[in-house]
């Protein structure tokens with residue numbers, strides 16, 4: 001299973017040690033792969049690669065997985081808006097005849113720009129949460145390793161590590 005370049009992401013290594021939740025979160029917040037801490041996960045600002053280029057981890061582990069990322073993004077935007085609304089409430093109290101237009105525009109701008117800016121972060125943060133809650137299965141680890149060395153070495157002794165999703169055995 002060890003790749004030619006000595007990838008330290010074989011099944012044994014992965015099963016041996018899982019990153020601590022703190023580590024996972026720190027990686028997610030810094031837009032890195034929660035599993036290995038590797039970067040370069042995005043092909044563009046908004047286009048996340050299917051797999052981590054360093055360890056082969058597939059981010060979308062099941063269909064609809066990134067709905068969670070949407071919630072994270074929503075939470076961040078709300079978290080930004082809340083102090084502004086509070087501040088405006090206080091300011092309006094001090095200046096009762098102050099206009100509403102400026103703060104409203106500011107709030108709208110944050111509500112629109114915030115989720116765009118935080119979009120990639122929400123994905124990696126959610127990925128970290130997901131990995132925290134649902135540890136990698138052996139089949140995922142094998143698939144990740146296979147994705148890394150994708151040159152088909154004709155009929156190499158492939159151990160039957162892929163715990164089948166469909167048990168096609170008799």
Ligand SMILES: [Zn+2]
Nearest residue numbers: 033036052055
């Ligand atoms: Zn990785």
